[in-house]
Amino acid sequence: MLPNDFKEKVFSFLQKYGDKGFIVLRTALSIAKDPNIDHKLGDFSFKHLVLKLNSIGFSYNPVNLIRILEKEYGLIEKTYSSSNQTWWRFKDIDAVEEAVYSESDMEKVEDPKIRLIAMKYRSLEPAEIHAFLQKALIKPTLTPADKARFRSIVFNEIDQLVKLVDEMYNYEEFFEYEISFIKEIFKLAEKLSRRIEKEHVKGFRSRQPISQEDILGNDNRGYSH
Numbered sequence: 001m002l003p004n005d006f007k008e009k010v011f012s013f014l015q016k017y018g019d020k021g022f023i024v025l026r027t028a029l030s031i032a033k034d035p036n037i038d039h040k041l042g043d044f045s046f047k048h049l050v051l052k053l054n055s056i057g058f059s060y061n062p063v064n065l066i067r068i069l070e071k072e073y074g075l076i077e078k079t080y081s082s083s084n085q086t087w088w089r090f091k092d093i094d095a096v097e098e099a100v101y102s103e104s105d106m107e108k109v110e111d112p113k114i115r116l117i118a119m120k121y122r123s124l125e126p127a128e129i130h131a132f133l134q135k136a137l138i139k140p141t142l143t144p145a146d147k148a149r150f151r152s153i154v155f156n157e158i159d160q161l162v163k164l165v166d167e168m169y170n171y172e173e174f175f176e177y178e179i180s181f182i183k184e185i186f187k188l189a190e191k192l193s194r195r196i197e198k199e200h201v202k203g204f205r206s207r208q209p210i211s212q213e214d215i216l217g218n219d220n221r222g223y224s225h
Contacts, residue, residue: 006092009073010099017065023173024062025069025100027052028076030177032093035184042079042087056172101177114174117167121178124157124164126185133188142196150192158189 014021031052032043049062069075070088075096080087090096132153136146161182168175168182 004095006075006095007099009075010096013069013073013075014100017068020060021065022100023056023058023176024049024053024060024065025096026174027056027058027176028088029090029093029097029100030180032090033177033184034180035187041085043076043089043093045085045087047085052176056176058173111171114171117164117171117175120160120164121168121175124160126157126161126178126181129153129157129161130181130185130188133185133192136192137188137195142199147196150189150196154189154193158185161185 010025013025028044028049031037031045031048032039037048046063046066049066053060053062066076066088070077074091076088076090078086079089132149136142136150139146142150165179165182168179172179
């Protein structure tokens, strides 16, 4: 199935199942992107989904919508099942994600505060920040330009993203994915900052100490009685 076919199926699903379908699908995506969850069995489990929905105050049993996503729309497939857990994966998570978080979906939200928060989030280009941090972390050596850009991102974009999280928590059912993504960005930034600090300390300690004789010699250089 082509990516556009998946997108059309997502739009059809959201049109038919409204807010419930939207929240369940977004929550499943947020679980799939959560770096603190072990995804070796799949993108999301039923247990994770129910717990996540409850944590945002959405008391709803998603079993029917999950079955519909799998059997009727073919957007997910079961990857593991046992007596105490069931996992699924998205057949094309990028296409589903793009459809769910498309601008047209946010335009359906009437609350201007929610739409303003979404605009603020997009204006900070979080995907670009995430990509830079990932690339910087795997570089064998950080250049002065890398460090300067990182410093600028920390004091500007990341600072704004962290402040934005507080606003998003007021509408957590709409911004579950964005909150998770900001947390992932913050975690990567912390790793990079620790690496920079470690390299700085290592470089400082590797410098040869200047002996007292050298200091006195420099002070007396050119001096004659």
